[in-house]
Amino acid sequence: MSINQKVGFVFRQENCVGCGACTVACQIHNELPENHRFRKVDRYEVQREDGAIDVWLSHSCMHCENPACLMVCPTKAYHVRDDGIVVLDREKCTGCGLCVSACPYSAVSIREDDGKADKCNMCVELLDRGMKPACVTGCPVQCIEVDSIDEVLKKPSASKEGVGYGDCITKPNMVIIKERA
Amino acid sequence: MKINRRAFLQGVGASSIVSSLSGLMPGIASATEQRGGAPDKLLKREGEIKYHTCQRNCADRCLLKFTVQNGRMTYVEGASEMKKMGTSPCVKGHAYVQYTYAADRILHPMERAGEKGEGKWRRISWDEAYAKISSRLKTIIKDHGADSILPYSYSGHEGVIGKYGGPSRFFNAVGARKLDRKVCVFAAYEGLKSVTGTYQGPDPYDNIYTNCYISWGQNETATNVHGIKFINQARDKGAKLLVVNPIRTPIASQADIWLQPKPSTDTHLAAGIMKYLIENNLADTKFIEANTLGYQDLLKRLDGMSYDEIEKVTGVPTEKMFKFAKAYGESELSVLRLGYGMQRNYNGARMSRAIAMMHAVAGQYGKIGNGFIYDNTQADDSLNYSKGRADHIHPNSDTVGHVNMTEIAKAIHPTNPTAYGKPIKPIKAVINYNGNFVSVAPDSNACRRGAMRDDLFLVVHDFLMTDTAELADIIVPSTTQFEFPDMGTDYNCYHMQTSEKVIEPVGESKDNWIFFKELAAHMGLDHHPELRVDYEQILRDFLDTDEPAFRHNNITYEQIIKEKFVTVYDQRPYFGDGKYKTDSGKIEFYSEMMKDAGYHPVIDFGLPEDEMIPEEKNLPFRMLSPAIPQRANSAFYNVKYIRNFPAYFAKVNTEDAKELGIENNDRVRLSNHRGEAFFIAQVSSQVGRGTLMAPKNNWRRMDPQGKASCTNNLTTDKLTDMGGCSAYHSTNVALEKA
Numbered sequence: 001m002s003i004n005q006k007v008g009f010v011f012r013q014e015n016c017v018g019c020g021a022c023t024v025a026c027q028i029h030n031e032l033p034e035n036h037r038f039r040k041v042d043r044y045e046v047q048r049e050d051g052a053i054d055v056w057l058s059h060s061c062m063h064c065e066n067p068a069c070l071m072v073c074p075t076k077a078y079h080v081r082d083d084g085i086v087v088l089d090r091e092k093c094t095g096c097g098l099c100v101s102a103c104p105y106s107a108v109s110i111r112e113d114d115g116k117a118d119k120c121n122m123c124v125e126l127l128d129r130g131m132k133p134a135c136v137t138g139c140p141v142q143c144i145e146v147d148s149i150d151e152v153l154k155k156p157s158a159s160k161e162g163v164g165y166g167d168c169i170t171k172p173n174m175v176i177i178k179e180r181a
Numbered sequence: 182m183k184i185n186r187r188a189f190l191q192g193v194g195a196s197s198i199v200s201s202l203s204g205l206m207p208g209i210a211s212a213t214e215q216r217g218g219a220p221d222k223l224l225k226r227e228g229e230i231k232y233h234t235c236q237r238n239c240a241d242r243c244l245l246k247f248t249v250q251n252g253r254m255t256y257v258e259g260a261s262e263m264k265k266m267g268t269s270p271c272v273k274g275h276a277y278v279q280y281t282y283a284a285d286r287i288l289h290p291m292e293r294a295g296e297k298g299e300g301k302w303r304r305i306s307w308d309e310a311y312a313k314i315s316s317r318l319k320t321i322i323k324d325h326g327a328d329s330i331l332p333y334s335y336s337g338h339e340g341v342i343g344k345y346g347g348p349s350r351f352f353n354a355v356g357a358r359k360l361d362r363k364v365c366v367f368a369a370y371e372g373l374k375s376v377t378g379t380y381q382g383p384d385p386y387d388n389i390y391t392n393c394y395i396s397w398g399q400n401e402t403a404t405n406v407h408g409i410k411f412i413n414q415a416r417d418k419g420a421k422l423l424v425v426n427p428i429r430t431p432i433a434s435q436a437d438i439w440l441q442p443k444p445s446t447d448t449h450l451a452a453g454i455m456k457y458l459i460e461n462n463l464a465d466t467k468f469i470e471a472n473t474l475g476y477q478d479l480l481k482r483l484d485g486m487s488y489d490e491i492e493k494v495t496g497v498p499t500e501k502m503f504k505f506a507k508a509y510g511e512s513e514l515s516v517l518r519l520g521y522g523m524q525r526n527y528n529g530a531r532m533s534r535a536i537a538m539m540h541a542v543a544g545q546y547g548k549i550g551n552g553f554i555y556d557n558t559q560a561d562d563s564l565n566y567s568k569g570r571a572d573h574i575h576p577n578s579d580t581v582g583h584v585n586m587t588e589i590a591k592a593i594h595p596t597n598p599t600a601y602g603k604p605i606k607p608i609k610a611v612i613n614y615n616g617n618f619v620s621v622a623p624d625s626n627a628c629r630r631g632a633m634r635d636d637l638f639l640v641v642h643d644f645l646m647t648d649t650a651e652l653a654d655i656i657v658p659s660t661t662q663f664e665f666p667d668m669g670t671d672y673n674c675y676h677m678q679t680s681e682k683v684i685e686p687v688g689e690s691k692d693n694w695i696f697f698k699e700l701a702a703h704m705g706l707d708h709h710p711e712l713r714v715d716y717e718q719i720l721r722d723f724l725d726t727d728e729p730a731f732r733h734n735n736i737t738y739e740q741i742i743k744e745k746f747v748t749v750y751d752q753r754p755y756f757g758d759g760k761y762k763t764d765s766g767k768i769e770f771y772s773e774m775m776k777d778a779g780y781h782p783v784i785d786f787g788l789p790e791d792e793m794i795p796e797e798k799n800l801p802f803r804m805l806s807p808a809i810p811q812r813a814n815s816a817f818y819n820v821k822y823i824r825n826f827p828a829y830f831a832k833v834n835t836e837d838a839k840e841l842g843i844e845n846n847d848r849v850r851l852s853n854h855r856g857e858a859f860f861i862a863q864v865s866s867q868v869g870r871g872t873l874m875a876p877k878n879n880w881r882r883m884d885p886q887g888k889a890s891c892t893n894n895l896t897t898d899k900l901t902d903m904g905g906c907s908a909y910h911s912t913n914v915a916l917e918k919a
Contacts, residue, residue, distance in 0.1 A: 015413050017402040017431035019810040021272040024822045028275055029222060034821050045865065050501075052866045053434035125222055137258070137268040138275060140406045141413070180416060 005148040006084035007122070008063055008173030012143040013162045014180055018043055018056035025138020026060070029123060033113055038120035039135050044163050057164035058144060060120035060135070061086060061107040062172030069099035069108055069119075077117075084149070084173055087121045104168050122146065149173045225255040232260060232745040234669040234678040235274055236343060236662045237813040238336030238365075240521075240557075241407045242671030243270055244746050245277070247663065247683045254278050254663060254684050263746055264386065265674050271406050272811050272823070279821040280661065281687070286644050287658045288688025297633050298652045307689060307699075310657050315703040317638050317654075318355075321609045327356035328581045329609040333589060335362055336814060337615035337643075338693060340667030340680055341569065346719040347694030348614055349570035354706040356576040358608065361585045364622075366556050367904030369524035372533030373555055375772040376541065378762025381559055383516065383552035383755035385673055389414040390550035393421045393512035397536055398447065399520030400430040403808040405673065408518075421508055425450065426520075428805065428832070428874050429867040438505045441869050442495040444803045444910060445526045445789045451535035452784055453491040453499075454506040455542045456483045463510025465544020472759055473541055475771025475783065482783040494788075496869065510543060514550035521556075522807045527789040527911045530903035534775065535784055541768045547756040560670035560677045560749040563731035569723035571711035582606065587907040588898055590624045593631030601905075607636075614642040614659065614693060619649040620815040620880045623909055625893035626856045642696055645819060648881045648891070658690040665692035666716050668723075668741060670749075677736065678746040694719065778903050789911035792899070796854055800913040802837075804851065805868075806877040806892045807910075815878045829884055831860040832874040833916065838864040843918050848886065850919040851875065853912070856894035859886055859919050873916060877909065 018041050026032070026039045039060040045052050063086045070078035070086065077092035078099070088108075093116040099108045100117060108119040123133035127146070131137075136144050152158050152175045160167040162176035228250035235243040244260040257277045259266040270277070290310035295301030305313070321329050332352045338344055366380070373380040388394060388411045401409050409432065416422055424436040425447070433439040442450045458464045459480065469476050488499045495502075509515055517540050524533050537553055545551040572578065584592040584600045591599045598605050611632070619628045625648075632639055632652040641653040650656050663683040670677050686692065691699070694716060701712040717738070724731075724738050733750035741747055752758070763769050776782040790798050811817065811826035818824060831849055833841075843849060845864040850857055851873065860875055868874050881889040896909045 014435065015409075017406070017409060017435075017810075019272045019402050019406055019431075020826060021269060021275060021406075024272050024275045025269070027822050028278070031222065035825060052429075054429060054431065054867065055434065056431070129223075138270075140259075140267065140269040140271055141409045142267060142269075 029134030065171035068102035351697035368529030368901035368906035369533035371903035372530035398523030457506035468544030563728035590627035623896035
């Protein structure tokens with residue numbers, strides 16, 4: 001994976017057990033307020049032929065190719081890096097909340113402590129040092145990865161559709177892998 | 182205001198978002214720079230690294246790496262050189278820095294300054310604390326005898342020194358009452374020993390080679406989350422996943438086939454599967470002939486049981502059970518993992534036995550990639566506990582009374598103390614450490630009544646104001662596990678692991694050894710050389726063992742210190758030699774051991790309801806109270822980030838909820854003759870009809886509704902059929918909207 005390749009989250013939804021370790025690993029790395037989360041885990045009860053099952057979606061910022069947050073931000077606080085990661089310069093943020101409203105994935109929120117927007121930056125400070133994001137190393141089931149989106153999408157089991165997640169006009173860079181499901 | 186909500190949801194197969202971990206109370210934050218580098222976030226990862234084993238009571242027993250800067254713990258990560266761990270702690274382990282530096286830590290000794298439980302405290306010095314505790318204990322010993330003093334502890338610290346090596350030396354020197362610490366696994370120990378002679382099994386690392394993983398009564402997400410990646414490796418190569426659980430656990434949802442029996446009907450279900458295997462030529466007759474005794478007795482016993490009867494008792498449709506049995510029977514290699522919860526039933530030993538027998542009918546012992554995993558205590562059982570605890574200094578160990586920790590409410594009853602069904606001499610002092618019996622023991626209201634006795638001297642050594650500590654006469658601050666050196670064994674992957682001292686004790690806290698060693702000196706008991714040693718000597722005493730499993734690799738103290746973790750040798754493949762650990766050396770379908778215990782020697786179909794008093798038996802709901810992933814018994818309730826995850830809920834079946842007019846997030850009241858508890862309803866088909874699930878061991882004082890509710894207000898303290906184990910899940914309750 002070179003720095004110029006577009007990177008994104010790769011999620012094996014069929015393996016996620018909803019424990020919340022990714023959420024907490026992220027909060028701790030990013031020193032977030034106790035009730036502020038960049039990464040959330042939702043449970044879906046899905047009806048199948050022989051009864052309902054539970055499916056979890058671990059999700060954060062999708063690092064879209066056409067980020068809605070960037071498009072609506074009046075202070076140009078957002079930019080997209082060469083590797084596709086969408087980062088937010090909080091010094092430029094005025095807390096107007098347009099990005100919060102615009103994001104189709106509810107990935108941006110206003111922090112209670114300073115009234116400014118905040119979101120996942122894919123732990124770029126770790127990626128830039130050859131390390132992996134806190135959620136990736138913090139998942140005991142190993143169902144989150146970051147990888148070159150173009151490469152991953154070549155796999156027949158890769159998709160931009162999953163339970164609770166779907167592609168949209170912002171072109172999110174998250175891929176669901178369904179190797180068994 | 183979503184710009185493209187419709188597009189977002191396209192392709193979504195879900196019927197509804199049932200719950201989210203988002204959207205809780207707002208909090209306070211420190212600002213974080215978000216653009217590009219933000220190197221300040223990395224500073225906490227730079228410093229000295231200490232290897233320390235998580236000592237919570239979980240089979241994973243993770244080896245973790247802690248960063249220390251200027252004496253302060255700053256970051257935790259998994260010891261990735263150990264394949265068990267990968268790179269990650271569990272959801273709780275991530276927060277160990279927050280756990281250690283929690284704002285509500287007790288940092289100095291305190292004496293009660295009001296009525297018991299009133300919450301008024303006076304700060305005292307350690308010298309005053311020692312003087313007051315030793316003086317009162319000496320008076321109690323003089324007036325009532327040393328066996329009026331009861332230690333209470335369990336799994337708040339599972340390290341070798343923290344659990345037994347330190348405290349037990351003190352209690353042995355005192356000659357205190359013996360606490361039988363049998364709350365957990367012992368019913369299944371008996372059931373499994375009646376079949377193969379042991380409760381131990383193959384190394385779970387070999388799960389990657391199996392063709393079929395069976396999770397029976399286990400929620401891996403809560404109690405063995407690091408094992409899931411190995412199951413997934415097997416599944417990626419084509420292995421099937423079969424699950425039996427009355428609750429739809431995460432891997433039950435991911436299973437190829439999930440059976441949802443009514444709680445505690447597992448004997449019937451295992452019998453049904455055996456019957457199918459035998460009738461459909463899927464029993465491994467060659468294996469059975471070579472390795473078992475009593476097969477004809479088993480066939481006779483199964484003849485008397487009809488599929489209709491099995492379906493009626495278990496609630497599992499016969500066709501679905503057949504499908505499960507076929508998939509299982511046709512798998513070349515099947516490994517079965519039995520959970521630690523299912524045996525906590527009045528029929529716990531008998532159910533465990535039936536499941537282990539089923540695995541023998543399928544011929545699934547003795548190869549890499551098959552076998553039966555329950556409690557892999559190979560490393561732990563090899564330690565020299567007698568020497569490590571200094572059992573030889575107990576002055577009256579043969580005659581002193583015993584109290585089963587599950588029955589502590591009965592033992593400290595204000596007027597009629599009993600143990601094992603017989604009246605006992607009153608207990609005048611309880612020293613509580615590594616535990617929190619008011620939250621953890623069953624029948625919590627009765628525990629509380631006993632602890633409130635004016636004539637009961639309650640000393641609590643803890644680092645938090647727990648439900649038990651708030652009733653104490655004296656609280657002495659303990660360290661966390663990170664503030665002294667120790668070692669630990671896991672009960673999954675045969676490891677012996679180091680626990681280096683990570684930081685100095687916080688505040689005035691003292692660790693389990695220093696506290697009991699200094700108290701012994703104040704009691705005049707330090708004439709025993711065993712009470713004057715250092716940490717290393719205690720560890721060396723535990724390691725002074727000739728057990729072959731431990732000695733095979735010449736494991737030494739120095740090796741563990743240097744290598745951080747060692748794997749204790751055990752058989753591979755497990756039972757590969759065909760020698761079973763029963764008296765007969767065979768797998769026993771007919772068991773004299775069961776007969777001697779008063780049960781049917783082949784399969785005993787007794788159910789918990791048979792043993793309930795009518796007023797409980799007639800209640801409509803069985804309440805299961807298993808572990809949840811974000812708590813470890815009563816630990817982590819106060820920990821930043823972890824306390825966001827709900828722990829005061831009751832899962833209610835959708836149809837049951839409809840009948841009772843209960844909707845998701847309604848407040849509900851659960852009750853029986855022991856008391857009541859108020860929870861938030863989570864309406865779901867995760868539990869079957871007539872079953873409720875509420876998390877175990879939640880604290881009264883942390884109840885977010887302010888109702889002082891806890892699950893153990895309702896749970897039974899009656900013991901299991903064999904092994905003297907707790908039977909929390911044999912609890913019936915009524916349910917109503919509150």
